[in-house]
Amino acid sequence: MGKYLLRQLLIIIPKVIGISIVLFTVLALAPGDPFEELATNPAVPPEVRANLRAQFGLDDPVAVRYVRWSTSMAKGDWGFSFASRVNVDELILQRLPTTLAVIGSSIVIALVIALVVGVYAATRPYSLFDQIASTFALIGFALPTFFTGIVFILVFSIALDWLPFVYRADLTATGWRWAWEQFRQMLMPVMVLALFQGASWTRYVRSAVLDVIRLDYVTTARSKGLAERVVILKHVVRNALIPVVTVVALQMPTVFGGAIVTEQIFRVPGIGSLLISAILANDTPVIMAVTFVLSCLVILCNLLADIAYVWLDPRIAYR
Amino acid sequence: MSGSTPASPTVSDAAGALREPKQVSLGMEAWRRFRRHRLAVAGAFILAFMALAVLLGPWLWPVAINDIDFTSRLQGPSWKHPFGTDDLGQDLLARMIYGGRISLAVGVVAMLIAVFVGVVLGAISGISRGSVDAALMWVTDLFLSLPQLPMLLLVIYLFRDSLKKYIGAEAGIFILIVVVIGIFRWMPVARLVRAQFLSLREKEFVEAARALGASTTRQVVRHILPNALGPVIVAATIDVAAAIIFESTLSFLGLGFPPDIPSWGRLLYDAKDHLDVATHWALFPGGAIFLTVLSITYIGDGLRDALDPRRVM
Numbered sequence: 001m002g003k004y005l006l007r008q009l010l011i012i013i014p015k016v017i018g019i020s021i022v023l024f025t026v027l028a029l030a031p032g033d034p035f036e037e038l039a040t041n042p043a044v045p046p047e048v049r050a051n052l053r054a055q056f057g058l059d060d061p062v063a064v065r066y067v068r069w070s071t072s073m074a075k076g077d078w079g080f081s082f083a084s085r086v087n088v089d090e091l092i093l094q095r096l097p098t099t100l101a102v103i104g105s106s107i108v109i110a111l112v113i114a115l116v117v118g119v120y121a122a123t124r125p126y127s128l129f130d131q132i133a134s135t136f137a138l139i140g141f142a143l144p145t146f147f148t149g150i151v152f153i154l155v156f157s158i159a160l161d162w163l164p165f166v167y168r169a170d171l172t173a174t175g176w177r178w179a180w181e182q183f184r185q186m187l188m189p190v191m192v193l194a195l196f197q198g199a200s201w202t203r204y205v206r207s208a209v210l211d212v213i214r215l216d217y218v219t220t221a222r223s224k225g226l227a228e229r230v231v232i233l234k235h236v237v238r239n240a241l242i243p244v245v246t247v248v249a250l251q252m253p254t255v256f257g258g259a260i261v262t263e264q265i266f267r268v269p270g271i272g273s274l275l276i277s278a279i280l281a282n283d284t285p286v287i288m289a290v291t292f293v294l295s296c297l298v299i300l301c302n303l304l305a306d307i308a309y310v311w312l313d314p315r316i317a318y319r
Numbered sequence: 320m321s322g323s324t325p326a327s328p329t330v331s332d333a334a335g336a337l338r339e340p341k342q343v344s345l346g347m348e349a350w351r352r353f354r355r356h357r358l359a360v361a362g363a364f365i366l367a368f369m370a371l372a373v374l375l376g377p378w379l380w381p382v383a384i385n386d387i388d389f390t391s392r393l394q395g396p397s398w399k400h401p402f403g404t405d406d407l408g409q410d411l412l413a414r415m416i417y418g419g420r421i422s423l424a425v426g427v428v429a430m431l432i433a434v435f436v437g438v439v440l441g442a443i444s445g446i447s448r449g450s451v452d453a454a455l456m457w458v459t460d461l462f463l464s465l466p467q468l469p470m471l472l473l474v475i476y477l478f479r480d481s482l483k484k485y486i487g488a489e490a491g492i493f494i495l496i497v498v499v500i501g502i503f504r505w506m507p508v509a510r511l512v513r514a515q516f517l518s519l520r521e522k523e524f525v526e527a528a529r530a531l532g533a534s535t536t537r538q539v540v541r542h543i544l545p546n547a548l549g550p551v552i553v554a555a556t557i558d559v560a561a562a563i564i565f566e567s568t569l570s571f572l573g574l575g576f577p578p579d580i581p582s583w584g585r586l587l588y589d590a591k592d593h594l595d596v597a598t599h600w601a602l603f604p605g606g607a608i609f610l611t612v613l614s615i616t617y618i619g620d621g622l623r624d625a626l627d628p629r630r631v632m
Binding site: 015018019022023026027029030138139141142143144146147150151153154158250252253254256257260261264265275276279280282287288290291294295297298299302 | 457460461463464465466467468469470472473474476477478560564567568571572573574584587590591594595598601605608609612613616617
């Protein structure tokens with residue numbers, strides 16, 4: 001187990017390096033100067049500009065620039081934002097908890113929906129419930145998050161006036177009242193993401209359970225007199241979860257993409273909306289850093305998936 | 320899956336009936352299986368209708384997409400404007416038709432790029448053993464763990480202005496979006512093709528071809544690839560839907576097509592600030608994206624049933 005974990009941790013290192021190379025290549029290939037903002041400023045004389053270029057090492061070969069960029073990233077020196085004149089790492093640390101809260105809770109809710117609905121539908125294949133669930137899963141999967149977000153605002157904020165549609169980071173209430181307000185404003189962004197992912201994962205859970213439930217060992221478990229509940233929960237679901245974990249891990253990039261969209265719709269101050277506003281403000285250091293952080297979060301989720309494999313099937317660790 | 324698409328059912332039926340009553344071509348058999356999936360057929364009809372509507376629409380509804388009329392701003396659907404108008408009094412039906420062309424074209428072209436890259440890389444990695452295979456799969460895994468939307472945004476941010484300068488706003492943005500979506504969507508296809516190749520290259524018929532002296536290229540192109548295409552076609556269908564959603568997402572974030580090129584996502588983006596007074600403005604493009612993606616998903620389901628001969632139907 002320890003050996004397996006160590007190996008998975010070591011695999012991460014080349015992946016992070018690979019991602020940083022991809023990011024840097026994209027930046028280096030891009031036409032135009034990332035420091036154009038400073039360079040085109042008429043108040044900055046040409047000598048100063050040349051000095052600045054030399055100081056930031058823009059005239060060095062690509063490989064040298066990559067090594068310098070990656071070592072300073074590794075040291076925690078992520079530069080400063082052109083737009084707000086704040087260190088990038090501070091900016092990201094400010095925004096990250098909100099994003100993690102939204103993404104984390106929506107993944108949990110999506111998994112609960114997918115597991116409950118998927119397993120229930122698979123144990124009664126082609127029943128009315130199964131057909132309704134499959135139809136809803138397809139519909140939820142075909143509705144893009146930005147459209148469900150708009151429909152939610154139309155229904156719950158404008159028509160019914162139940163929930164606020166702008167997320168506020170500066171709630172004045174305290175105690176229970178604060179928790180209630182926070183819950184109300186988190187509800188729509190989280191549910192938009194959770195319903196989309198839940199719908200797509202429900203289909204995988206259903207087909208995975210259907211694949212496992214026909215196997216002989218399930219018949220054996222039933223024939224030795226175990227309760228159906230125990231057979232399903234302990235014998236079927238645990239094995240069916242292995243391919244589901246793969247799919248969930250593979251879809252993490254989609255989840256983060258969806259989070260960017262929902263943050264933008266509901267004006268949630270997370271790193272997704274930071275990315276969009278940085279792009280609109282031509283704030284290159286922030287854009288690079290946010291993309292890098294999001295990539296690292298995806299890799300972290302893949303690591304969690306690898307740990308989940310071992311928990312589901314201990315044999316994997318000894319391969 | 321080397322069978323050609325069913326040309327005219329009556330002709331092949333007649334020919335089949337003359338020679339051997341039981342003989343059905345692969346394409347016909349796939350079509351028979353596809354037809355049994357009723358929702359897939361419905362999806363195919365809806366998609367065909369939408370494609371025809373956006374292709375022929377400008378002739379049937381000859382209204383300019385940028386005809387500004389401040390006397391009829393934000394109006395709901397009426398006989399004069401069946402889909403209503405936006406905040407500049409522009410006709411939404413005309414804009415929807417134009418946007419549909421863009422969205423569907425982006426979907427198809429981006430899918431073609433993704434499938435091409437995926438098939439080539441998957442085939443190379445599936446036929447070659449050792450370090451080439453390992454390296455390609457490592458790259459595939461790396462791309463799979465890249466967050467696609469932030470990367471798309473990054474690339475578009477970095478390349479947008481210069482492409483606009485050299486090729487022009489519309490073509491530049493179109494090429495950029497299509498290529499970038501293609502580049503970030505090829506990995507599932509590559510994995511599928513590689514998995515197919517790994518099992519197919521050990522089959523007897525490939526061995527027979529090798530024994531007859533067929534070169535590796537010929538083995539791949541004539542023998543392995545045609546047999547590996549079934550799942551690829553299904554994945555390609557889903558890729559069209561994914562590309563349409565990606566394009567709408569980019570436009571919805573204000574980073575896709577500019578406002579004078581109203582793709583469906585862009586219409587939604589423009590509509591989202593007027594939700595309380597002009598609901599129709601958001602519902603029509605959103606509904607169109609939803610209907611297209613749903614139809615394509617059902618078609619994909621139907622194709623999966625049709626192209627998997629192991630499935631008993």
